[in-house]
Amino acid sequence: MASSANKNINAKLVLLGDVGAGKSSLVLRFVKGQFVEFQESTIGAAFFSQTVAVNDATVKFEIWDTAGQERYHSLAPMYYRGAAAAIIVYDITNQASFDRAKKWVQELQAQGNPNMVMALAGNKADMLDGRAVAPEDAQTYAQENGLFFLETSAKTAANVNEIFYEIAKRLPRLQQTPNPSGMVLVDRPTERANSASCCS
Amino acid sequence: MYGGSGVQGKRDMAMEYEAQIPVLRPSIHSRRANMMVKFQDLYEFTVEGNVDDVNVLNEVREKVRHQGKVWWALEADKGANWYLESFVPSTLLKSSLKFSTLVNAITLKKLIRKGIPPNLRPKVWFSLSGAAKKKSTVPDSYYNDLISAVEHKVTPATKQIDHDLPRTFPGHPWLDTPEGHASLRRVLVGYSFRDSDVGYCQGLNYVAALLLVVMKTEEEAFWMLAVLLENVLVSDCYTTNLSGCHVEQRVFKDLLTKKCPRIAAHLGALEFDVSLVCTEWFLCLFSKSLPSETTLRVWDVLFYEGAKVLFSVALAIFKMNEEELLVTHHVGDVINVIQRSTHYLFDPDELLTVAFEKIGFMITTNISKQRKKQEPAVMAALDQRIRRLNSLNDDEKS
Ligand SMILES: Nc1nc2c(ncn2[C@@H]2O[C@H](COP(=O)(O)OP(=O)(O)O)[C@@H](O)[C@H]2O)c(=O)[nH]1
Ligand SMILES: [Mg+2]
Numbered sequence: 001m002a003s004s005a006n007k008n009i010n011a012k013l014v015l016l017g018d019v020g021a022g023k024s025s026l027v028l029r030f031v032k033g034q035f036v037e038f039q040e041s042t043i044g045a046a047f048f049s050q051t052v053a054v055n056d057a058t059v060k061f062e063i064w065d066t067a068g069q070e071r072y073h074s075l076a077p078m079y080y081r082g083a084a085a086a087i088i089v090y091d092i093t094n095q096a097s098f099d100r101a102k103k104w105v106q107e108l109q110a111q112g113n114p115n116m117v118m119a120l121a122g123n124k125a126d127m128l129d130g131r132a133v134a135p136e137d138a139q140t141y142a143q144e145n146g147l148f149f150l151e152t153s154a155k156t157a158a159n160v161n162e163i164f165y166e167i168a169k170r171l172p173r174l175q176q177t178p179n180p181s182g183m184v185l186v187d188r189p190t191e192r193a194n195s196a197s198c199c200s
Numbered sequence: 201m202y203g204g205s206g207v208q209g210k211r212d213m214a215m216e217y218e219a220q221i222p223v224l225r226p227s228i229h230s231r232r233a234n235m236m237v238k239f240q241d242l243y244e245f246t247v248e249g250n251v252d253d254v255n256v257l258n259e260v261r262e263k264v265r266h267q268g269k270v271w272w273a274l275e276a277d278k279g280a281n282w283y284l285e286s287f288v289p290s291t292l293l294k295s296s297l298k299f300s301t302l303v304n305a306i307t308l309k310k311l312i313r314k315g316i317p318p319n320l321r322p323k324v325w326f327s328l329s330g331a332a333k334k335k336s337t338v339p340d341s342y343y344n345d346l347i348s349a350v351e352h353k354v355t356p357a358t359k360q361i362d363h364d365l366p367r368t369f370p371g372h373p374w375l376d377t378p379e380g381h382a383s384l385r386r387v388l389v390g391y392s393f394r395d396s397d398v399g400y401c402q403g404l405n406y407v408a409a410l411l412l413v414v415m416k417t418e419e420e421a422f423w424m425l426a427v428l429l430e431n432v433l434v435s436d437c438y439t440t441n442l443s444g445c446h447v448e449q450r451v452f453k454d455l456l457t458k459k460c461p462r463i464a465a466h467l468g469a470l471e472f473d474v475s476l477v478c479t480e481w482f483l484c485l486f487s488k489s490l491p492s493e494t495t496l497r498v499w500d501v502l503f504y505e506g507a508k509v510l511f512s513v514a515l516a517i518f519k520m521n522e523e524e525l526l527v528t529h530h531v532g533d534v535i536n537v538i539q540r541s542t543h544y545l546f547d548p549d550e551l552l553t554v555a556f557e558k559i560g561f562m563i564t565t566n567i568s569k570q571r572k573k574q575e576p577a578v579m580a581a582l583d584q585r586i587r588r589l590n591s592l593n594d595d596e597k598s
Binding site for chain 1: 360363364366367368369370401402403405406438439440441442443446471473475476479480483484488530531532535539582585588589
């Protein structure tokens with residue numbers, strides 16, 4: 001009983017980052033497999049849930065997509081309080097959004113759950129022509145601060161499912177679970193979520 | 201626009217008005233299959249619902265038609281604009297009022313809780329909210345002067361507004377057109393210069409958009425926004441840090457504990473912070489959560505009775521879902537129960553009856569006291585966060 005309960009994990013996940021970095025687009029891509037140019041703007045935060053299968057466990061993400069205007073940051077603690085994971089998003093074509101991402105990382109390190117799994121997403125990776133942040137810089141920063149880093153594109157879907165899977169795999173509670181079947185799904189991390197998303 | 205005409209004219213108006221509220225008739229096919237159907241509500245928002253929802257909406261429309269007749273009959277009886285003189289400012293001593301005025305005021309309060317007919321809404325809101333009075337204190341050209349003075353200015357507020365225009369009720373047949381965007385832009389940009397402490401705060405785009413749809417004239421929508429932010433709502437709801445909104449959240453949590461103790465205890469055990477759903481309600485005044493016709497019924501009362509109405513309605517939403525909420529196990533389930541309930545809340549009377557009859561009294565002075573009590577705690581918490589973040593930045597520099 002206990003072990004089967006262990007295999008179904010609920011994990012609170014929060015997305016933080018500059019306005020326009022693509023937080024909502026990443027969530028929409030992950031949860032519904034869509035990309036929409038003009039979505040309704042988010043007030044406070046929008047909630048979504050999506051379940052992923054990792055190894056022989058399932059992780060149900062309770063996702064909070066926060067809204068970015070500066071004054072709304074005073075609400076952020078309510079969304080990251082108790083979160084098991086965070087994705088900090090910046091736009092690779094916008095240096096200021098990368099600086100802002102670092103601020104979020106600092107805030108989480110100081111105030112968040114110490115076991116939080118943190119991912120850094122360099123989004124809009126499809127817009128290589130406009131690149132302003134070198135992937136090496138982001139990688140170095142991520143390594144120094146204990147995050148893992150991926151460049152993503154909500155538009156093309158590149159690395160979107162991957163970043164959520166990688167988080168799922170790193171959740172401490174999942175790692176404590178005895179895991180005899182090993183890393184079966186790890187090689188093909190997008191398999192399950194593709195049922196919810198369109199092909200690319 | 202509506203005043204000045206004789207009884208005959210009014211009757212025509214009433215007839216014409218009934219013609220504007222069509223009965224919704226889903227096809228036989230969709231009725232048989234109990235399919236979800238899409239239709240436009242009275243304010244041209246696209247709504248999705250099943251056949252039961254459509255039936256509810258038709259019943260609601262029947263009631264709206266009935267209320268329309270009641271309002272017209274009262275005009276015929278008490279004289280045009282009778283309700284404008286029935287407004288009892290809280291500063292006036294009740295004893296100094298004429299008995300008939302008091303009777304009218306009581307009638308009006310009941311009447312407003314039953315809904316202002318859509319075609320009277322602009323006029324009644326404009327007067328009873330205090331917007332007309334606010335407008336009368338400045339020269340007639342105020343709005344046009346303001347708009348032309350700020351037309352080409354670029355500020356952080358205007359940039360954010362431009363970003364949000366196409367994302368405000370996308371798909372609405374008027375709001376989501378170049379004309380609608382331009383109109384909404386002028387109202388929001390104009391206001392951002394009127395009050396530079398507020399500037400522009402996300403959420404106001406939805407509020408202003410719905411005001412435009414109701415008021416029809418841009419200038420009146422602007423004044424409604426002004427009276428809302430400056431007189432109706434608590435101050436600092438939308439300024440830096442949203443401190444007023446934080447205060448309201450705390451007051452609301454205490455109210456929930458008092459009025460719905462079982463729900464509060466259950467959600468507490470799930471570590472569910474009710475602000476996760478209420479923040480949007482209080483900042484967008486339900487416009488993003490409830491169907492537009494239901495939202496506007498809430499606003500009818502909000503403009504007459506004040507900001508405490510938002511608490512009553514929020515409490516009612518929890519109360520209506522008590523049984524379902526008590527069996528939830530996860531945060532996600534709570535959100536789903538609440539979101540499903542608000543999204544399909546097509547019967548405003550169902551909501552408002554719970555809000556005003558089942559929840560019990562909320563005395564304005566008590567609420568004010570609670571707000572005063574919470575203010576220092578909110579300020580301290582916000583301050584502490586800023587200070588901690590600043591000290592992080594100092595560490596980085598050193
Ligand atoms: N080219 C491209 N555009 C994107 C991508 N992700 C988001 N966008 C666009 O960037 C804008 C802001 O995205 P949004 O998800 O609303 O950002 P948020 O403010 O962080 O939630 C929108 O116009 C999106 O269509 C991406 O991966 N590639
Ligand atoms: Mg967003």
